Amino acid sequence: MAVRRCVCWVAVCDICGTTTDPDEYTPHFDTPDQAITNATHRGDPTTGWTLTPGGRLVCTEDDPAHRAVTGQLPGPDAMTITYA
Numbered sequence: 870m871a872v873r874r875c876v877c878w879v880a881v882c883d884i885c886g887t888t889t890d891p892d893e894y895t896p897h898f899d900t901p902d903q904a905i906t907n908a909t910h911r912g913d914p915t916t917g918w919t920l921t922p923g924g925r926l927v928c929t930e931d932d933p934a935h936r937a938v939t940g941q942l943p944g945p946d947a948m949t950i951t952y953a
Contacts, residue, residue: 877897877898877899878897878898878899878900878901878903878904879895879896879897879898879904880896880904880905880907880908880918880926881926882918882926882927882928882930882935883925883926883927883938884925884927884928884930884934884935884938885928885930885934885935887928887930890908905920905926908926908928909926917929919938919939921938921939925938927939
């Protein structure tokens with residue numbers, strides 16, 4: 870049986886470390902640019918991950934940590950603290 874070591878690139882969320890897309894599949898690419906382009910769907914924020922101006926790659930998880938990095942406003946289920 871012949872074997873060969875293959876080196877590939879996968880996109881990794883800088884916040885949670887996930888590597889999977891919404892279908893729970895981890896796409897593999899020949900270059901880092903290909904992995905980033907695929908993850909961000911060429912910059913479409915409605916379906917892809919976000920590449921911030923600072924170079925952080927952030928998946929589509931919707932929680933406060935991810936929203937803070939992408940600059941999105943808190944969603945309707947966000948917790949509000951009121952002081953009396």
